[in-house]
Amino acid sequence: MEELISVQNVSFRYQEEHPYVLKDVGLSVQKGEWLAIVGHNGSGKSTLARLLNGLLLPEKGDVLVEGFNSRDEESIWEIRRRVGIVFQNPDNQFVGTSVQDDVAFGLENSGMPREKMLERISESVKKVRMEDFLDQEPHRLSGGQKQRVAIAGIIALRPSIVILDEATSMLDPAGRKEVLQTMRELKKEEGMTVISITHDLEEAARADRIIVMNAGEVIDEGLPVDVFKKGDMLEKIGLDLPFPLQVQRALREKGYDFEKLTLSQEELVNELWTFQLKS
Amino acid sequence: MDISVKELEHSYNRGTPFERNALKDINLSIPSGTFQSIIGHTGSGKSTLIQHLNGLLKPTAGSIQIGDFLIRAGEKEKRLKALRKHVGIVFQYPEHQLFEETIEKDIIFGPLNFxxxxxxxxxxxxxxxKQVGLDESYLERSPFDLSGGQMRRVAIAGVLAMKPSILILDEPTAGLDPRGRREIMGLFHRLHQEEGLTTILVTHSMEDAARYSDNIVIMEKGGIALQGNAEHIFADSDALKALSLDVPETVQFIHRLEERFNRTLPQSVFTLDAAVDAALTILQKEERS
Amino acid sequence: MQNIIIGQYVPGQSFIHKLDPRAKLLTAFLFVIIVFLANNWLTYALLGAFTLIAVFVSRLPLRYIYNGLKPILLVIILTFLLHVFLTKEGPLLFNLGFLEVYEGGVKQGVFISLRLLFLIMITSLLTLTTTPIDITVGIETLLGPMKKIGLPVHEFALMMSIALRFIPTLLEETEKIMKAQSARGAQFSTGPIKERLKSIVPLLVPLFVSAFKRAEDLAMAMEARGYRGGEGRTSIRLLKWSGKDTTLFIILLILSIGLLLLRS
Structure with missing residues (x-):
């Protein structure tokens, strides 16, 4: 495993007299993994995202991206090229007047020659399946399409990490599916590293690893099956357990002792089947 | 007040090259005091439909009867303001409508207008x-100092302050975290029962629709594709899948159990408790046999 | 809300649509100058012919041209009347009690009105056949050399293109907020001026709040995507000067010479 990001003892607050939004946070991101950072609104998870690509700088501690420290002014642009963020509001991050313009925006900033830009653009819009919309204006696109354009704009820069900062929370179910599906494909086919910041535990259940944040601190970290063992803790900090886990917990209270945690309905029904066979 | 929508049709930008049919042939009746959910993909006409219910949009054809108010295509209903007093709408992201210096002033804006x-x-x-879950001391504060979730509660209070008898909710929990979602839906459900409101909920959440509604309408491309109570709507998973809509998780669970255990289970299972009960009946019966 | 026309572009494939925006901008600019060369019936006829041919070649529905003229029509009529009644040259045509109408006045009135009419038609042709973003890029390139003397050309162009990008979004938002406040009993269209101004507050405050939020988000997103000013930036938009554009200039040149020869 290769470490891409290392966050070391980071504390952060927006203004000096204000309370800390992040307190002594440490974590590491491995190449090729899908990492979910979960927590309810105000837990500091979006602030963390902004520290990861140098939009904000830590008050204490360090953020290292592939060896570049976000404190060095020279490194900031290296870091931003390596870490792309898809933000929450699809409208407020669409800079261009058309899909092509928007995907080009980051490339233009990097000073890429036009010919090469055109190549990169056509390549990346294909990956998010927006190639038929190149001339479309943003107000004619759905939320999910706009977010896919945002992803295309990021991957055109060939970053090592894409952060989804609650990127699906303003979308309808169809839009949410299409964005997550797109990211899963990119991870699988391109080996992209993904950090998904979300309060949707169902989405997090499909991650490789979960970090739980509450009140500015990392309070748990591990594989989904391990984190979900602490269902009560997750609910206490305002998160909803996925439905299969809720059913399983209720059954456990009735005296049915499950061997393993079931994150999906299929697993749950299979477990119930084995129960029935045993008895 | 009963609501009755007859052959409603609406097209945007009529007479221009951008003309677009947003609603066609809508027939819908919502009896007073019921909870009606409207489901459909973005662009299926849900928002256009609800805006007709208090005269924000005028029908291109057809009519809408609300109590003794009648809105008909081509005619002017002179008592629009009186109608709007009875029909409150909580729009999507209602926090965007806050504008006053203090929360109190914002909440009383609607009532004073009426x-x-x-x-x-x-x-x-x-x-x-207090009902929306904030302390009374908030009244003198500026709404713009609040968190997003708190702002939404204030905006909702501003609509409720008009004491509408029909309350229309356009995706009231969009963008909230799970706890906020639960609390807001709990509030509306309580109000619906305690105040005898007619509640119309536009939502993407099959779970909410199933749990709270007396009736559900599913819209598709400006028309009504399916309509009935939750049991009826969710009995036919294939019809929903054909519209690329989800089935509530509880219903999916029941269907999976039925398939695996080759059993028939009660169909109107829309809460966690009911789903757990269904699982228990299976386990217990299998144990006995 | 949807009826508001701000430089409304009508898509098309005509000769004029396909011209380089710089050629169209320069033409419009030069036209504004050469219009003042005309001073007799013949020269006005020449300008009129140019304008009408341009409209014809653009293959735009005449309705759009008319719509563009509508708001200015009153101004044109007023200008005409002012000249008719106030210019006292040439033989007296007729006398309406205290108002005397001279031949020179009528001529002057017709000329000035035509001048206005042509100007508006040519500039609307520019906006009707060129996307606003192309106009912006055209201006940015044309003004490019001014960067050297410290003119913030890139910043201006970026500002314009972001404004263009957000006009539909903000219009939509305005409509939403108006509806939300109407549902709370607000009225926007009736009552005396003072009341109306007051009634607009519930619309303006939320609009400003949201525009600031958007601006903040957008700045963050731009920074995250590596934006750091115009220096060293390349552009995806490419303008191509072709034979068509040169042809246009030759036509314009002939027109100008014609005007110079024929004016009295």
Missing amino acids: GVPIDEAKQRAAKLI
Whole structure:
């Protein structure tokens, strides 16, 4: 495993007299993994995202991206090229007047020659399946399409990490599916590293690893099956357990002792089947 | 007040090259005091439909009867303001409509517009701020100092302060975290029962629709694709899948159990408890046999 | 809300649509100058012919041209009347009690009105056949050399293109907020001016709040995507000067010479 990001003892607050939004946070991101950072609104998870690509700088501690420290002014642009963020509001991050313009925006900033830009653009819009919309204006696109354009704009820069900062929370179910599906494909086919910041535990259940944040601190970290063992803790900090886990917990209270945690309905029904066979 | 929509049709930008049919042939009746959900993909016409229910949009054809108010294509209903007093709408992201210096002033904006005396309006504000889960001391604060979730509660209080008898909710929980979602839906459900409101909920959440509604309408491309109570709507998973809509998780669970255990289970299972009970009946019966 | 026309572009494939925006901008600019060369019936006829041919070649529905003229029509009529009644040259045509109408006045009135009419038609042709973003890029390139003397050309162009990008979004938002406040009993269209101004507050405050939020988000997103000013930036938009554009200039040149020869 290769470490891409290392966050070391980071504390952060927006203004000096204000309370800390992040307190002594440490974590590491491995190449090729899908990492979910979960927590309810105000837990500091979006602030963390902004520290990861140098939009904000830590008050204490360090953020290292592939060896570049976000404190060095020279490194900031290296870091931003390596870490792309898809933000929450699809409208407020669409800079261009058309899909092509928007995907080009980051490339233009990097000073890429036009010919090469055109190549990169056509390549990346294909990956998010927006190639038929190149001339479309943003107000004619759905939320999910706009977010896919945002992803295309990021991957055109060939970053090592894409952060989804609650990127699906303003979308309808169809839009949410299409964005997550797109990211899963990119991870699988391109080996992209993904950090998904979300309060949707169902989405997090499909991650490789979960970090739980509450009140500015990392309070748990591990594989989904391990984190979900602490269902009560997750609910206490305002998160909803996925439905299969809720059913399983209720059954456990009735005296049915499950061997393993079931994150999906299929697993749950299979477990119930084995129960029935045993008895 | 009963609502009855007849052959409603609406097209945007009529007479221009951008003309677009947003609604066609909508027939819908919502009896007073019921909970009606409207489901459909973005662009299926849900928002257009609800805006007809208090005269924000006028029908291109057809009619809408609400109590003794009648809105018909081509005719002007002169009592629009009186109608709007009865029909409150909580729009999507209602926090965007806040504008006053203090929360109290914002909440009483609606009532004052409808001629409620200021003292009474303030009393309502004091009561409502607590109902939506904030402390009374918030009344004197600026709405813009609040968190997004709190702003939404204030905006909702501003609509409730008009004491509407019909409450329309356009995706009221969009963008909230799970706890906020639960609390807001709990509030609306309580209000619906306690105040005898007619509630119309536009939502993407099959779970909410199944749990709270007396009736559900599913819209597709400006028309009504399916309509009936939750049991009826969710009995036919294939029809929903054909519209690329989800089935509530509880219903999916029941269907999976039926398939695996080759059993028939009760169909109207829309809560966690009911789903757990269904699992228990299976396990217990299998144990006995 | 949807009826508001701000430089409304009508898509098309005509000769004029396909011209380089710089050629169209320069033409419009030069036209504004050469219009003042005309001073007799013949020269006005020449300008009129140019304008009408341009409209014809653009293959735009005449309705759009008319719509563009509508708001200015009153101004044109007023200008005409002012000249008719106030210019006292040439033989007296007729006398309406205290108002005397001279031949020179009528001529002057017709000329000035035509001048206005042509100017508006040519500039609307520019906006009707060129996307606003192309106009912006055209201006940015044309003004490019001014960067050297410290003119913030890139910043201006970026500002314009972001404004263009957000006009539909903000219009939509305005409509939403108006509806939300109407549902709370607000009225926007009736009552005396003072009341109307007051009634607009519930619309303006939320609009400003949201525009600031958007601006903040957008700045963050731009920074995250590596934006750091115009220096060293390349552009995806490419303008191509072709034979068509040169042809246009030759036509314009002939027109100008014609005007110079024929004016009295």
